[in-house]
Amino acid sequence: MKKILLSSALCTALVYGADVLPVEKRTFDQSKFIPDISLVMDASYVDRNVKDDEVGHLEVPGVAHGLLGSHTHGDSNHATYNAENGFNLNYAELVLSSSVDPFFTMDGIFHFSENGVEIEELFFTSNALRYDTKLKGGKFNSNFGYLNEQHHHAWDFADMPLVYESFLGMHGINEVGAQLQWTAPTPFYLMAGFEILQGENEQMFGKETIGDVENPIAEGEDGPTLYVGYIKASHDIGDTTILGGISYAQGASRIDHSTDEENPHAFSGDAKLYGADLVLLHSLDSYSSIKWQSEYLQRELDGTQYTLDVDGNITGSPLMLKKQSGLYSQLIYTHDKNWKIGLRYDTILKNDVISNGLNVEQPNGLDKYTAMAEYHTSEFARFRLQYSQDNAMFNEAGQREKISTIILQTNISIGAHGAHSF
Amino acid sequence: MKKLLTLITLLPLTLLAHLNIAVSYPYIGALTKTIGGEHITTTVLAKGNWDPHFIIPRPSLITKVRNADALIMNGGQLEIGWLPPLINRAGNPKTSPSSATFLNLSHHVELINKPSEVDRKDGDIHPDGNPHFHLDPKNTLLLANTIKEFLISIDTEHRDVYEKNFAVFLDMWHKKMSEWSQKMSDKNGLKVIQFHDNLAYFNKAYGLTNIGTIEPLPGIPTSSKHTINTIELIKRENPCCILHDVYHSTKTADFISQKTGIKVVLMPHDIEALENIDNLSALFDYLTGAIK
Numbered sequence: 001m002k003k004i005l006l007s008s009a010l011c012t013a014l015v016y017g018a019d020v021l022p023v024e025k026r027t028f029d030q031s032k033f034i035p036d037i038s039l040v041m042d043a044s045y046v047d048r049n050v051k052d053d054e055v056g057h058l059e060v061p062g063v064a065h066g067l068l069g070s071h072t073h074g075d076s077n078h079a080t081y082n083a084e085n086g087f088n089l090n091y092a093e094l095v096l097s098s099s100v101d102p103f104f105t106m107d108g109i110f111h112f113s114e115n116g117v118e119i120e121e122l123f124f125t126s127n128a129l130r131y132d133t134k135l136k137g138g139k140f141n142s143n144f145g146y147l148n149e150q151h152h153h154a155w156d157f158a159d160m161p162l163v164y165e166s167f168l169g170m171h172g173i174n175e176v177g178a179q180l181q182w183t184a185p186t187p188f189y190l191m192a193g194f195e196i197l198q199g200e201n202e203q204m205f206g207k208e209t210i211g212d213v214e215n216p217i218a219e220g221e222d223g224p225t226l227y228v229g230y231i232k233a234s235h236d237i238g239d240t241t242i243l244g245g246i247s248y249a250q251g252a253s254r255i256d257h258s259t260d261e262e263n264p265h266a267f268s269g270d271a272k273l274y275g276a277d278l279v280l281l282h283s284l285d286s287y288s289s290i291k292w293q294s295e296y297l298q299r300e301l302d303g304t305q306y307t308l309d310v311d312g313n314i315t316g317s318p319l320m321l322k323k324q325s326g327l328y329s330q331l332i333y334t335h336d337k338n339w340k341i342g343l344r345y346d347t348i349l350k351n352d353v354i355s356n357g358l359n360v361e362q363p364n365g366l367d368k369y370t371a372m373a374e375y376h377t378s379e380f381a382r383f384r385l386q387y388s389q390d391n392a393m394f395n396e397a398g399q400r401e402k403i404s405t406i407i408l409q410t411n412i413s414i415g416a417h418g419a420h421s422f
Numbered sequence: 423m424k425k426l427l428t429l430i431t432l433l434p435l436t437l438l439a440h441l442n443i444a445v446s447y448p449y450i451g452a453l454t455k456t457i458g459g460e461h462i463t464t465t466v467l468a469k470g471n472w473d474p475h476f477i478i479p480r481p482s483l484i485t486k487v488r489n490a491d492a493l494i495m496n497g498g499q500l501e502i503g504w505l506p507p508l509i510n511r512a513g514n515p516k517t518s519p520s521s522a523t524f525l526n527l528s529h530h531v532e533l534i535n536k537p538s539e540v541d542r543k544d545g546d547i548h549p550d551g552n553p554h555f556h557l558d559p560k561n562t563l564l565l566a567n568t569i570k571e572f573l574i575s576i577d578t579e580h581r582d583v584y585e586k587n588f589a590v591f592l593d594m595w596h597k598k599m600s601e602w603s604q605k606m607s608d609k610n611g612l613k614v615i616q617f618h619d620n621l622a623y624f625n626k627a628y629g630l631t632n633i634g635t636i637e638p639l640p641g642i643p644t645s646s647k648h649t650i651n652t653i654e655l656i657k658r659e660n661p662c663c664i665l666h667d668v669y670h671s672t673k674t675a676d677f678i679s680q681k682t683g684i685k686v687v688l689m690p691h692d693i694e695a696l697e698n699i700d701n702l703s704a705l706f707d708y709l710t711g712a713i714k
Contacts, residue, residue, distance in 0.1 A: 102520050105510075125510070127518045132488055134513030183488045183513060189481035191511075234481035241480045281480075286473035286669045336671075338643050378642055379503075379546060414542070417499070421507035422479050 035098030038415030042090040042153050044082045045408040050401060052084050057262070058393040058401060062353040062362040063324060064166035064203060065257060068393070068403075079115060080170050082158060082407055089114060093153065095416070103128045109151070120151070120174070134181045142173035143181070143193050144228050144247045145295050146277040154420055156293075156332050158386050158409040162346035162368045163297050163326030166392075167273065169203040173249065176200070177224060189234035189243075199225035199251045204273070204299070206254035210266045210306075217258055217306050217314060218268030226251035230275075234422075240282045243422065247275035253301055258308055262396055267320060269303010281422075291332045298325035298350070305355065321354040326366075337376060344370040348392060363400065366392035379417075384409045441577055444490035444517065446501050447474060448693040449556050450527065450569075452702050454494060457570045457587050461580050465490060467508070470694030473669040474554075475641075477504040487512035492576055494569065497528030498553025523576050530568040531555045535622055545639025557691065558623035559599050559706055566591055598703055602710040603628075609713055613661035615652065615684075617670045620691055624709060633659050636674050644674045656682045663713060665689045668696060687712050 048055065056069030070079035081090045090113065097107040109121040123138030141149045147164060160170055177197035184190040199207040200223075209220030232245035253271035258264050277295040284290070305320035330344035348366035352359060368391060374384035390403040441462045445451045451466040458464070465486045468477045474496070477483075487493065487508050493516075495501050509517055516523045533551030540549045555561045570588040574581045610629035614621075617636045625632050634655050638648040656678065663685040664675045675686045689712055690696045690705060699705050 099520070127510075127513065128515050129513065130515075132513055134511075181513065183484065183511070185489060186485065187489075189485040191481075191484075232481070236480060236482045241478070241482065243481055281478065283478055286476050289478070336643070378542075380542060417502045419479075419503050419506045421511060422481055 033098075035096045036416035038095045038413055038418060040093040040095070040153050040411060040413040040418075042081070042093070043410050044088045044090060044158060046082050046085055046088060047406040048085050049404045054395070054401075055403075057396055058403075059396075060162075060166045060348065060366060060392045061394045061398070062322065062351050062360070063348060063366075064169075065260075067165055067170075079113075081152065082405075082409075090152075093120065093151070095418075097416075100124065132183050132185070134183075136179040136181075137177075139174070139176045140179065141171075142175065142195055142197065142228050142249075143179065144173050144195075144230060144249055144273075145275040145297070146243075146245065146279055146293065147295060148172040150420075153411045153413075156291075156330060156340075156342050157344055157370055157372055158384060158407045159370075159388070161295070161328035161330075161344070162366075162390075162392055163295070163328055163348065166326070166348070167204055167297055167299055167324070168201060171201075173197070173201060173205070173226075173228065175205075175226060177226070189232070191232045193228075193230050193232075195226075195228040196224050197226040197228060197251075198223040201226070203255065204253060204271050204301070205249070205251040206256065207252040208254055208256070210254055210256045210258055210268065211312065217266050217308070217312075218254060218304070220254060221252045239284075240280065241422070243277075243279040243281075245275075245277045247273075247277075249273040249275075253303060258306070258312060264308040264310065264312070266306045266308070267301065267303060268306070269301060269320070271302075272300045274298045279422075287334065287336045289334045291334070292329070293332070294327060294329040296325065296327040299323075318356040321352075323350060323352040323354075324348065325350040330370075337379075339373070339375060341373045342371070344368075344372075346370070346392075363394065368392055380413050382411045384411075441491045441573075442489060443492045443494060444487055445493070446495040446505060447556075449702060449705070450494050450496065450565075452693055453562070453566050454569050454573075456591050456702075457566060457584055458573055459583055459587050461577065461583060462573070467505075470690075470692040470699075471668055471696070473667075474500055474691065475503060477501075479504045479508050483508050484511045487517050488514050490514065490517055492523035492525070492572075493517040494525040494527065494572070496553060496556070497526035498533055498550050498555070499548045500528075500553040525568070525572045527565055527568060528553060528555070531561050531564050534626065535619070545637075546641025548640075552619060552622045554620040554691065555623050557621055557709070558627040559595065559602060560627060561623060562702065563592065563595060566595070594703075598706065602706055605710045609662075612713070613659055615656065615661050615664045615678075617664075617666050617675065620667055621665055621689060624689075628710070633661055636664070636670075636678070649674055649678060653678055653681050656684060663687045665713075667691055685714075 056066055059065045070083045082088050091111040094110045099105050104124045104126055106124045111118040111120045119139055121140045123136050123140045126135040129135055143149045175197035177195055179195045181193035199205045205226045207221045207223055207225040209216045211217035228249040230245055230247035234243040250272050253269050255267040258266045275297050280292045282290045301322040303320060304317050306314050307316040309315050326348040328346045332342040334340045346368035351362040353362055370388040372384055372386040374382055376382045386407045388405050393401050393403050395401050443454055443462050444465045445454055447468050448466050448470040451464040455464050467483050536551035537547050570584050573584045606628040613631050613633045615634050616632055619632055619635055634652055636644055638645055666672055666675050666686050666688055668688055668690055672686055679686045690699050693699055693705055699708055
C-alpha cells in the first residue's frame with residue numbers, strides 16, 4: 001500500500017513538475033525552433049465507366065500514354081491520382097517550412113502514398129538578394145504558366161487539365177534546379193523569371209539513356225538540359241484583377257516506352273514548349289468571386305522515333321516531328337466561404353504527327369468537359385464532387401473510349417495555416 | 423544641358439528622401455501618415471470594407487510590397503492567410519520580417535482573449551489573442567507611439583518632425599477620447615451580440631459585454647442550430663443589439679432581429695469600411711454614436 005502511495009505521489013510530482021516548468025525555463029529546450037508543419041490529406045472515391053485493368057492502357061493518340069490508372073515500370077508501381085474505381089488514398093502531403101538564417105528560408109513538401117514517399121518539393125529561397133531578385137534552389141514546381149506551380153490540392157478540379165497532363169504528366173514541370181525571378185520596379189506587376197533544370201520529365205523533357213547503356217537505343221545527355229523562361233504581368237481594374245503570362249521551355253527529350261508490353265517504342269530528340277496564360281478574377285465581396293482561368297500550350301518534339309519488337313530490337317527509326325497544341329479554360333464561381341462551383345473545357349487543338357516527312361493522320365475531337373461543386377466546412381476541410389466526360393482517350397485498337405468519371409474528393413489539412421498565392 | 427543633368431541627378435535623390443511605407447490596413451496607413459507627414463507616403467494593401475482576414479493576394483499587391491521602403495502590419499495572425507506569400511514573392515529585403523524596416527504592431531500592445539488551449543475544434547482561433555486591438559482608442563495612442571519610434575529608427579534625420587506630429591496627434595486624440603467616453607457613458611454595462619468578436623477591445627474600453635456571436639465558432643459559418651440557440655440566448659439575456667461588421671451578410675442577423683426585436687447596428691472596423699469614414703477620428707465618432 002505504501003509503495004503504491006509513494007509511486008503515485010512520485011508520478012504526480014513528475015507530471016506536475018513537467019507541467020509547471022515553462023518552456024522558456026527548460027534548459028536546452030529547442031521546441032521553439034520547430035518549423036511550421038502542416039499535413040494535407042487527399043483522398044477520393046471514383047466511379048469511372050471503364051474498368052481499372054483497361055483504363056491504364058488508354059492513350060491520347062499521338063500525344064500521350066497511360067494518363068489514367070496505375071502502371072508498372074520495372075519493379076516500381078506508379079499510380080496517378082484517382083487511379084482506381086472505388087476508394088483512393090492519393091497522398092498525405094507533409095509541409096515543413098522555416099527560416100534558415102537571416103538570408104534564407106527553406107520549404108519541404110513530401111508526398112506519402114501507398115507507393116512510398118516522394119519529395120514533391122524541397123528548396124531554399126533567398127530573401128536577402130539585391131535588385132529585387134529572388135533565388136530558389138532545390139526541387140520545385142516550375143513557374144511555367146499558371147497552374148504548374150500550384151500544388152494538386154490547390155487546383156480547382158481533382159485532375160489536371162488535359163493538355164497539361166498529356167504534355168507534361170501529372171506532376172507538370174517538377175524538377176531539380178535553380179530559379180531566378182525579378183520583379184520590375186513598375187507601378188503594375190511585372191515579373192520575369194528564368195530556370196535551369198535537370199530535365200527528368202518522363203513525358204516530354206527527359207534526358208536519360210534509353211535501353212542498355214552498353215548498346216543504347218538512344219543515348220542520353222548530361223544535365224541540366226531543361227531551360228525555362230517566363231514573363232508575367234498583372235493589373236487591377238477596380239475589383240477585377242487581370243494576370244497574364246507567356247512562358248517558354250526548351251530541353252532534351254527522351255520518352256521511354258521501350259519496355260511496354262504492347263507496341264514498345266521510344267523517342268529521342270529535342271522539345272520546345274510555349275505557353276500563354278490569362279486569369280481574370282472579379283471579386284464581388286470578401287468571400288465571393290468569379291474567376292476565369294485559361295492556358296494555351298503548344299509543343300514541338302523533333303527527333304527520332306524508335307519502334308521496337310518485344311525483345312527490344314529496333315525495328316524502325318523514322319524521323320519524327322510532333323507539333324501539338326491544346327488549351328483549357330475554366331470558370332469558377334465562389335459563392336461564399338462554403339460553396340464553390342466550376343466548369344472546365346479541355347481540348348487538344350492541333351495534333352500534327354509527321355513521320356519521315358509524312359503526316360500521320362490523327363483523330364479529331366480530343367476534348368473533355370468537367371463540372372464540379374465543392375463544400376468547405378471551414379478553411380481546412382473541403383469536399384468536392386466532380387463529373388467529367390473525356391473524349392480524348394483511345395484504346396489499343398484505335399477506338400475512342402468515352403470516359404465518364406465521377407470523383408468525390410476530400411482535402412483535409414491540419415497544422416500551420418496555409419496561405420496560397422494568387 | 424547642365425540644368426537637365428542636375429535634374430536627372432536630383433530626381434532619384436528626392437525620391438529617396440521620401441519613404442514609401444506599405445501597410446496592411448487603412449487604419450495603419452492613416453496613423454503612419456499622421457506621424458510621418460510629408461516625409462512619407464503610405465501604400466495600403468487591404469481595402470477597408472473587406473474582411474481583414476481574407477484579402478486576395480493580387481499580384482498588384484506584390485508590386486506594392488516590392489516597391490516599399492518599409493512594411494507595417496497589424497500582426498496577431500490577422501494577415502496570416504494573405505501577407506506571407508506577398509512578402510515572399512516580392513523578394514524585397516526591406517519588407518522581410520527580420521529586417522529593421524519591418525514593424526509588427528501586435529508586439530507593442532497587449533492582446534486580450536488569448537486562448538488557454540489552441541485547438542481548431544474551437545474554430546479558426548488566433549493563438550496570440552484577439553488581433554483587432556486598434557478598436558480601443560487607448561491602444562491607438564500606443565500604436566501611434568510605436569509608429570513614431572519606428573519612423574525615427576528608420577529615418578532619424580526627421581526625428582523632430584515625427585515627434586512634433588505625434589505630440590499634435592496626442593493632444594487631439596486625448597480631447598477626442600474624453601468626448602467619446604462621455605458619449606458612451608450611458609452605454610456601460612450593455613450586453614451585445616456580434617457576428618465575430620472583432621469589437622472585443624471597443625467593448626472592453628466602453629464597458630460593453632459581448633454575450634455571443636452569430637458565427638458558432640471563429641471562422642465557422644453560421645448554422646441554423648446555432649442561430650436558434652442565439653435567439654434563445656437573446657430572449658434570456660436581453661442584449662441591446664447586434665453589432666455587425668460590414669463584410670459579412672446581415673441575413674442571419676436580420677432574421678434574429680426579426681425573431682427577437684433587437685436592432686442590428688452596422689459597426690465599421692476600419693477606415694473606408696463605410697462611406698464618409700475617411701479618418702481615424704471619424705471611425706470612432708461613428709462607432710461611439712452608433713448604438714442609440
